[in-house]
Amino acid sequence: MADLTMPHVDAVIIGFGWTGAIMAKELTQAGLKVVALERGPNRDTYPQGAYPTSIDELTYNTRSKLFQDMSKSTLTIRHKPSDQAVPYRQLAAFLPGTGVGGAGLHWSGCHWRVTPEELKIRSHYEERYGKAFIPDEIPLQDWGVSYEELEPHFSFAEQVFGTSGQAYKVNGEIVGPGNPFDADRSTPFPLPPMKNPYSAELFKQAATEVGYHPFSIPAANASGVYTNPYGCQMAPCTFCGFCSGYACYNYSKASPNVNILPALRQVPNFELRAKCDVVLIETDSTGTKATGVIYVDEKGNRVTQPADLVILGAFAYNNAYMMLLSKIGTPYDPTTGEGTIGKNFCYQNENSIAAFFDGDKFTNPFVGAGGNGIACDDFNADHFDHGPLGFIGGAPMWVNQAGTKPIGGGPLPAGTPSWGSAWKKAVKDNYTHVVSMNAHGTNMPDRENYLDLDPDYTDYLGRPLLRLTFNWHDNDYKMANFMVDKMGAIAKAMNPKAMKVSAKKPGEPFDTRHYQTTHMGGGVIMGTDPTKSAVNRYLQSWDVSNLFVVGSSAFPQGLGYNPTGTVAALTYWSAKAIREQYLKNPGPLVPV
């Protein structure tokens, strides 16, 4: 172990998931010498995703092969500021990634564009429902960037990801049976929509019957052979059902490893260093300029990497963590509502219904793909009148049949014992005769949901752990129950023999033992006011102008959709600002 200093580079990137890979590609194209540092190991389709060893639920999902190594580092969790936080020691509720590709290697593939209204959520709600509609404890704010500004980047990200889907409106013209609530697009999807499994067809018919508007989920699971603008290629998805938690063996699911890294490997001004855990973004004596980063390498060396530009692209909440460790920006204080780092942590509010059918109706839930299925957006975003409902936000509803695996198993009717012969019989009777549907809802920020450094627990390097204070609040309970009611209408239209509704009950606390989604956000949010946001509309730190913080950490609220499509578009938007504005004239892109 030693203290080492590496040769200076133009840009250093912390984390090599989607955001790190996109930034590496964009910045190397701009001629910069770029080093990306990834805390986890090198990973690729082969060997981590190689068939048939990758089709192994025990190794990959149950034993968390591709997820964060909880023996080295984790975060602590508590429900409210007065609680004692304890470490999240066993992965369950959410599954953060590590290693080359990050969570982008083991994600599902649902690839959405945030709705225009959600980007200006405070002004939109105030305009439609009045200023009093937003409670004080919900610190909603606009993002500072419009859908129109992001549109070219949504479009390009879809080209890079090889996304399969059906557009509704392209350049103002209706082009096909897509999502009628969608905003205008400049391009259709690069690949046609995926085929539907039977359960998605049932959902489509039922949703149509009850007057909703079903459409194919945009999926970054390739419906055909595809070559992206970087020359990277994908093969058609085989619906094997091993997307989420796995490195797709078939080169069908978009990932940084499949869709960007092969092109980066061809350029001489890029270097990727795995097993390099960044501990600090270094700043100069003024605290307003980053000079590079310090990381601990595989051998335990403490290495300084000087750079002119620092890109922080770690997993969602780890961006706030790195800012807190590096003492950049003002930590958020829930008692005063002041400070920005750690503010507006947000998540997902997902609720579900399982519909059970007789033995002659086979739904084959083992078939599937992570982004595959049919959704309807009638109750997402602000596509419905919130006035009398008293909550903010919405949820797309869908059958997203991602492949039910043998250990995780599928849903069983209410009242089924959790073990024994009655459980076995229920598994046998229901496994191939069930349709699972979800309302994949928004999670509004709450004054008491935030991130800070834990005063008690440390990780393998002696760093304080990140502390998450998070719970469900009234807005979440109200929305959950509204959504399962609306989705219940679809389920009933399928004429099932039984239904099982899982929705958050008022007062029921956040439960870390059951998986929901890994869609966390906030903590380093974007905005127009430096007292209320950590980064400006270009994701540039208000405090340190040569630091850009990219990822869902910038989301001021949790989206109804999955975050990756919006994360990718924001990263391209930020990269464009760096290339076209910052590099010509380094300094704050928005005057403070």
Next chain:
Amino acid sequence: MQPIKIALAAFGFTLACSATFAQTAPDPTLVGQGQYLAEAGDCAACHTAPNGKAFAGGLPMASPIGTIYTSNITPDKSAGIGDWSYDDFQRLMRKGVTKQGYVVYPAMPYPSYARLTEPDLKAMYAYFMLGVQPVDQANRANGIPWPLSMRWPLHIWRWFYAPTAKPFVAAAGQGAEIARGAYLVEGLGHCGACHTPRRITLQETALSDADGPSYLSGGAPVDGWPAPSLRNENGGGLAGWSEDDIVAFMKTGRNKHSASFGAMNDVVVDSLQYLSDSDLRSIAAYLKSLPPKNTAAQPYAYDDTATKALLSGDASTRGAQAYVDRCAACHGSDGKGYEGVFPALAGNPILQTDDAVSAIHIILSGGRLPGTKTAPSYFVMGPYADVMTDQNIADVVSYIETSWGNQGKPVTTGQVAAIRKTATPVNP
């Protein structure tokens, strides 16, 4: 080993080198051209060791008489060729004789380089003197035991088998494009080193098409990968490929019929992908101009019997179930693969001969389609050695060798077992 010893030892004299060339200083304006030619000749393939410095040598090459280590050809004055004159350089390239006067092993394809033109040699000399970083890394002694380690018999081999060094001249009636292709293929490209069969004394049976139809008709395995025929012939050659297909293969390692794997990968990555489109097109035109050696082979024609059976749920043919379980997701029930991504098995030249070594080897070891500048995606088929028995593999290889109209032959478990002994998993 024995026949070589006899052949080499049977003549007890050396051949003097009589060529005289004026000293020529390296011309800095030729460095770029020289680099291009060095890439076309794939000098790095042998003279740059894995993870080693460029052109510093040290790559071990297994030969029938022992391990040969490639030499340092950087312009380092002591360890490399920095003190070589142009005359020294051209003599080595064309005649295999070093500045020190000994003859190199014919692993160095100087019999092919014998036909290089003077301007090209001067450009390469300029590149190796001025465009390559000198590396002070001493050459490693070869692991060849005495008496085979004696260099003097190589003079005899050279005298006996290497052609007289004279610059390439287009054959009568050969158009400019085909002539350029011939120059590249027979010369710098030294394609015949692998793709032409060798005699027992290791010399290639033909160094150009003029020497006869065995030229580029397919060679013995290199690292366990047989080199297929590059002639315009059915039954494993390039008859079914258009010139565009051949260009695509060389430039990207993939086309609609097949994909690069095994020993060809380095050739695509280190050499062919850097060639200009017009040179690639010339090579394709030349290869398509080579008449068949195997005149009896029939053109490949797709047969949908196997496809229809699989699509109707019938996997009763021996090997079909293993194909469905292990192969069909990527290569398709129709055997057609996915263009540019997963190679077709139907009609793949590798599956049209009696030699199933590559098919068996790839199933045991896995395969890697390398990325290139214009097709950066690398695709890896994982190894099946741990999950399939010799019988499973023999069955499935027999199935793919004979389905969809393929003209291959069934294989035995013994063939699989023999290849399994040396097959190692493909590198990540």
